[in-house]
Amino acid sequence: MKQGVHWSVRGVAGWAALMLLARCGGQTSDTAGNPRCQESSGLEPRQVDLAPTDDAYVEEGLEEPRSGAERKLVADNLSRRSAFLRFEVPAQPGPVRRATLRLYALDGSTDGPRLYPATTDWSEDSLTWSQQPSVTGGPLGDVGDVPHGSWVEYDVTSFVTGSGPYGFALITESRNGVDFASKEHVRLEWAPRLILSVEAPAPEDCAAHP
Known part of the structure; x- marks a missing residue:
């Protein structure tokens, strides 16, 4: 007998009826042979x-806002510069298992900056040294x-x-600063x-039966 296929014979009103119960990859068949879907109860990773x-x-x-037009984010302690980022995370279909902030270094450093959590009640259009996030x-x-x-x-x-909103601050004590690409950089990648x-x-493991 073929593995995964189960047969049962039952008498109904003097007639012998044959019923096939097939299971393959989460799909089942009803008595008429039409496929039915089974919803998966498992979870799978998804990247956002x-x-x-x-x-x-x-x-x-410097108290003149840069209006968020700079193509770089600078963090160094030579001229006391710090960079800030703000993200808005939408509702997700499941729990966040890992979160990574990726930045591209246009100009490297022998000692990169530390990353801190920061307040989110700010806009890049009005950011200044005295009005920087905390x-x-x-x-x-x-x-x-x-x-x-x-x-x-x-x-x-x-x-x-x-x-929700998330704010980040890039701050360094090194006088050898680093320049990261900002979202305004011509190389969007x-x-x-x-x-x-x-x-x-x-x-679902199979297409839903209409």
Whole structure:
């Protein structure tokens, strides 16, 4: 007998009826042989790629907003400059299992900046040194040597846990600063990204029977 196929014979009003119960990949057949779908109860990983809603940097002593038009985000301690990013995370179909902030280094550093959580009640159009976002906690990550033209990743899983606004501050004590590409850079593929790995319900195992 073929594996996975079960037969049962039952007498009905003097007639012998034969019923086939077939199961294959989550699909079942009714007594008329029509396929039925079974919804999966499992979860599968799904990647969500988010661009920042706002990003800019500020410099000590400069109170004129940069209007978010700069193509770079600068963090260095030589001229006291710090960079900030803001993301809006929409509702997700399942829990966030991993969150990573990816930045592209236009100009590297021997000692990259620390990443901190920051307030979100700001706009890149009005950001200045005296009106910069506040840091709201300890460092989320730190990087050492940052080669020129390389990707830098910060694991922010402990911070980004669901939907809502999220702010980040890039601050360094190094006088050898780093320049990251901003969302205004002409090379769009170098723009900052918040990448989420989300557990979402797996799709049905077969097409639904009309």
